[in-house]
Amino acid sequence: MRKKIIAANWKMNMTAAESVSFMEDLELELKNFDGVEIVIIPPFTALPRVSELVSETPGVTLGAQNMWHEASGAFTGEVSAAMLREFFTRYVVLGHSERRTIFNETDELVNKKVKAAHAANLRPILCVGETLAERDAGTHHAVLSKQLKGSLAGLDKEQMLDTVIAYEPVWAIGTGRTATPAQAQEAHEFIRKTLAEIFDAGTAAKVRIQYGGSVKPDNAKELLHQKDIDGALVGGASLDPRSFAKIVKAGARG
Ligand code: 13P
Numbered sequence: 001m002r003k004k005i006i007a008a009n010w011k012m013n014m015t016a017a018e019s020v021s022f023m024e025d026l027e028l029e030l031k032n033f034d035g036v037e038i039v040i041i042p043p044f045t046a047l048p049r050v051s052e053l054v055s056e057t058p059g060v061t062l063g064a065q066n067m068w069h070e071a072s073g074a075f076t077g078e079v080s081a082a083m084l085r086e087f088f089t090r091y092v093v094l095g096h097s098e099r100r101t102i103f104n105e106t107d108e109l110v111n112k113k114v115k116a117a118h119a120a121n122l123r124p125i126l127c128v129g130e131t132l133a134e135r136d137a138g139t140h141h142a143v144l145s146k147q148l149k150g151s152l153a154g155l156d157k158e159q160m161l162d163t164v165i166a167y168e169p170v171w172a173i174g175t176g177r178t179a180t181p182a183q184a185q186e187a188h189e190f191i192r193k194t195l196a197e198i199f200d201a202g203t204a205a206k207v208r209i210q211y212g213g214s215v216k217p218d219n220a221k222e223l224l225h226q227k228d229i230d231g232a233l234v235g236g237a238s239l240d241p242r243s244f245a246k247i248v249k250a251g252a253r254g
Pocket of ligand 1: 168235
């Protein structure tokens with residue numbers, strides 16, 4: 001019922017020229033990915049080139065890594081939702097833990113961005129996840145609940161259905177230390193339960209929840225076959241077209 005969504009978050013990697021050769025290689029690798037939606041999330045500077053290539057590849061859509069919530073004005077260095085839509089960007093990653101920790105983004109700010117994205121017909125990929133200290137202290141449910149309630153405040157059910165959640169435990173990002181499939185499933189189930197509390201059970205059952213944090217070709221299949229895991233948000237392993245294609249195939253039907 002929930003179509004798997006596998007996304008390549010390139011972070012601050014890939015020039016526009018490099019992204020073109022990545023897309024060419026990916027197209028060659030990508031066969032048999034039935035039932036999977038693929039999202040390529042390049043840095044802003046590569047959006048125009050990748051947008052053209054994505055439009056020629058069925059089943060692949062475009063995402064951005066961040067945006068500012070105001071429509072325009074004196075916000076040096078920032079990019080608006082309309083600027084992203086100009087290149088047919090469909091998704092925008094919001095509240096990534098790197099934005100929360102390095103750039104001090106709060107749930108309140110993330111919530112403004114989530115609302116501005118919806119107002120511009122961009123679908124947020126909202127990231128939530130606990131640190132290692134929070135997991136060790138046994139507080140990961142409280143952390144996830146606070147992030148979800150804060151970041152999704154004021155959304156209606158329709159907007160929630162057009163939102164993807166990414167569970168990214170901070171301790172698993174770029175560390176090579178993946179959450180076990182059981183740990184990830186447990187957190188995803190909790191997130192779905194929380195969405196049911198905020199919205200309703202029917203809405204929660206339809207929302208796609210991705211796992212992110214050291215997803216690799218050799219661990220993708222087991223993670224992607226957990227009951228509440230509906231996709232992956234891939235960092236490091238998405239920079240190589242062959243390994244990203246393997247992860248996509250791990251989520252494909254059959
Ligand atoms: P890695 O796959 O490199 O751990 O990064 C995960 C991530 O942060 C995706 O948004």
